[in-house]
Amino acid sequence: MKAISKILVSLFPFLLFGQTPQTKEVNQQLQTWVSLNTVTKFSDHWGIVADVHVRENDFFESNNFYFLRGGITYIPNSSVSLTGGYAHMWLAPTKEGWSTYADENRIYQQAQLNTKIGKVGVIQRLRNEQRWQEKMANDEPTGEWRFTNRVRYLASFNIPVSSNKKWPSLVLSDEILIHFGKEVIYNTFDQNRLFIGIKQNINPNLSFDFGYMNVYQQKYSGYQYDMNHTIRLFFYLNTTIKHNVSEAPANSGDE
Template identity: 55%
Template sequence: MNTKYKLLITIGCFIVLSFLIQFQSNAQTKTKEVNIQSQSWVSENGTFRFSKRFGMIADLHMRRNNFLADPGFYFARTGLDYWINENITAVLGYGQMWVAPANPAWHHFVQEHRIYQQLQQFSKIGKIIVLNRIRNEQRWQEKIVNDKFTHDYKFTDRVRYLLSFTIRVADNKKLPSLVLSDELAIQFGKEVVYNTFDQNRFFIGIKQPVCKALSFDLGYMLFTQEKSTGYQYDKNNTLRCFFYYTPDFRKKTK
């Protein structure tokens, strides 16, 4: 089976899986409620390669609600990166998130701790770079009651699958490429009752190289998240700007 057919099968399975999970999540007795809001999301995503096999990642994220007016969350993530080959990498790491309170009268940010495992694969079909990434996260989310820390945590295990296409539309590599991606997240745990489907992130935009080790993408993300009730959703129209820094510190052979 050639690469193009494998890619079509992968896309088809992903679409069917996403539809089935969302259909199951929507099969609740209460009427679906959707909260529509605007967001902005900026991040730095660093991949540092030190040898043939080993490197590290270091990411910083900031998301704001009501476009720029209100804080959403701050997130820092790091991990050990292992190159299985030039196209496949595996990561083991840790992340911490600070989530702004949903109640505007409260002041304390919810802390979330994560341990995660990730497998990522790149392939190329003509002028299209295809990224497949699966990430498994163990998350401990602190519970806050009446704006006070309880030192009690909600545990969930979340699986995320990302399928992304970077399409070069011009022969000049200094010009931007088109980016299309979709990421589906499902979660499990004792306290996950109605929202096995957690969220979906669809993105369309451009990717612009700045220099050999630095690029950024800029565009629109439709970010849909299901609440724990199973019938309430956030639909976020998001302006996203992600920077990618990928220095290679391996010694060059003469």
């Protein structure tokens, strides 16, 4: 457990990235985030990933975004997976009186490593995203797009609390997101996502995690931040469509 503590402690300083000398403005928000994340293997080493996400403000009071992602995954062994694909987001307007959603297109590549430290399962994921975000003005698309390249590193720890596999396990994770681009001047740091919750198996193929996620995001201005206190419920479905195909590795999906 000492090794886990050292790793977690080393992640928290990322929250300090991107600070500027200007007076910081932090917008506190409550959100609810629900998703289904799937991996479907069609051979021993190949599969399809597909995710759907909905994030709402407060308790489903108003929408924040809808998100769909798909891709092809190559699984050389039970510990490693390499994935690439396309994703699309519909981002709800934040200005009062606006009603038009902004589109975002993404191409992504990721590598994931599943290991263990004693009985603790560890997932490490490195994801690279090319993002085209639609610019809006007066509640209408301008026809212009903001391009950024975003790099994300996730470390997630699945900690058993009982030898009885029917009991939930404790999940601790942290993900740092940084991005680059012509318009990224004051906020190379994009956001940090810290999660604590439980993971419960429903059956051998279906599980979920539920808990609290703190999303700390810096705006393009450099001194404005969102602090999202998020209730998160993610479902994970791993299946095969061919007999005698090994089980897909654990998926750690998020937007």
